[in-house]
Amino acid sequence: MNRGDNFRAAELSKSAELYQRGCKVMPGGVSRNTVLRSPHPLYAERGEGCYVTDVEGVKRIDFANNMASLIHGHAQPDVVAAVIDQLHKGTAFTLATEAEILYAEYLCSRNAGFEQIRFVNSGTEAVMGCLKASRAYTGRPKIAKVEGAYHGLYDYAEVSQTATPENWGSVDSPSSVPVAQGTPASALNDVIIIPFNDPDRAVEILDKHADELACVLVDFLPHRVGLVPASTEFVRAVYDWTRNNRALFVCDEVITFRSNYGGAQQWYDICPDLTAMGKMIGGGFPVGAIAGRQQIMDVMNPLNDPLVFPLSGTFSANPITMTAGRVAMELFNPRAVENLNLLADRARKLIVEAIALADIPACVTGGGSIFRVHMKEHPPENYREAFMDKKESLLIKTMLDHLFDHGLIMINTCSGVLSTAMTDHEIDILADVMLSGFRKVKELL
Structure with a gap:
């Protein structure tokens, strides 16, 4: 890849120069694919509240919030002060800390449900x-997941998140499709794929295993399934199936925990066995958390003899993340959650x-403080309906470029996440730029 050598002279900005340097020492010039743009990434200089200023001095409204990981925007003063105080005491120890x-x-x-x-x-x-x-608790090898759902980098969790019409198989028996080349067939065989928001088909597939x-x-x-909320019927059917078949119901709230005071699971009358969290609970620092019923969590107990599931990590529960996360989450109290969700409803x-004014076949999905724009007339109900063909991908790219050029940073699926630093002012700007963007996209239809 020689993109770092192909810039026109006029493009040799600070960001272009930085990218040239990056290409010499990192594959593709970056460590995160999500920051790539054509012809090169832009590099941040600083962030404050819901605004980010790049190294060229251009200021933009941040509707990406580092892929949904910032609930209060950038450099929230209380979080900054608490972290600085902890920095003076140390960043990580081979001792436990009260912060954890x-x-x-x-x-x-x-x-x-978080015992x-x-x-x-x-x-x-x-x-x-x-x-x-x-697996440790049940003694069983296989897991089931929703077609198209993103759950991170783990071999088993990532199966079928990038399936296409050419390889996704029958809706009655979706294929287990690898993401990374070289994924072992044994991993694929241990992942059962179910369709989203289709309780009857999902249960029929689960019954076979x-x-x-x-x-x-x-x-x-x-x-990636379309940012459409899971239906009550789907959640209840799958949850009841796990109760009746001695399997665990595991929910991924890495992104969605921001949706309610105790997570999006509080939208439903269920109590998951285990919950995965991350992103915004770190207060701007790397974090993950596993929460759930004590009986199941005990498989991680290092005092067990024999050990059932050893779990450790050099930087797990470091006091910087623990301090930043706690302060950030304390600020995200029930009123803050409600206000942010109302602001997202308005967005x-x-x-x-704007879609109606532009008279364009498009729609918006989402829930809580998250939204996604589709260049489809009707909201998708599952991954196969949400899948973007080449034409829609071009329209989405056109919209994303338009939004970025007019001062808005979005996630690369034309999705946005709000922060508590935002007000009606930023939402009004979003609506205006969206309208002009829809009109520009209409010219390509």
Whole structure:
């Protein structure tokens, strides 16, 4: 790849120069694919509240919030002050700290189903830990997950998140499709794929593997499946199936925990066995957490003899993350949750109005403080309906470029997540730019 050598002279900005340097020392010039843009990434200089200023001095409204990991935007003063205080005391020790206990006590107080909690360093780790704990507890090898749902980098968790019409198989028996080349067939064989929001088909598929499944992994608002909330019927059917078949119900709330005071699971009349969390519970620092029923969490108990599921990590529960996360989450109290969700409701309403004014076949989905724009006339109900063909991908790219050029940073699926630093002012700007973007996209139809 020689993109770093192909810039026109006029493009040799600070960001272009940085990218040239990056290409020499990192594959593709970056460590995160999500920051790539054509012809090169832009590099942040600083962030404050809901605004980010790049190294060229351009200021933009941040509707990406580091892929949904910032609930209060950038450099929230109380979080910054608490972290600075902890920095003077140290960043990591081969000793336990009270910061871990304080934060564990606080997070468990937000959800009655969180009887115990264990901290790790990322959402991927949290999901991986939930799946391994499920196997350890049940003694079963297989897991089931929703087609198209993203759950991080773990071989088993990532299966079928990028399936296409050419390889996704029958809707009655979806194929287990690898993401990374070289994924072992044994991993694929141990992952059962179920369709989203289709309770009858899901249960029929699960029944075929009832004696083998350790757990069913569910995201209540799966981003790549279309950012459509899981229906009550779907959640209840899968949850009841796990109760009746001695499997665990595991929910991925790495993104969706922001949706309610105790997570999106509080939208439903259920109590998951295990919950994976991450992103915004770190207060801007790397974090993951596994929470759930004490009886199941005990498989991670290092005092067990023999050990059932050893779990450790050099930076797990480091006092910087524990302090930043606790302060950030204390600020995200019930009123803050409600206000942010109301602001997102307003954003979705104004986007719907913009679609109507532009008279374009588009729609908006989402829930809580998250939204996604589709270049489809009707909201998708599952991954196959949400799948973007080349034409829609072009339209979404056109919209994303338009939004970015007009000062809005979005997630690359044309999704946005709000922060408590935002007000009606930023939502009004979003609506105006969306309207002009829809009109530009219409010219390509």
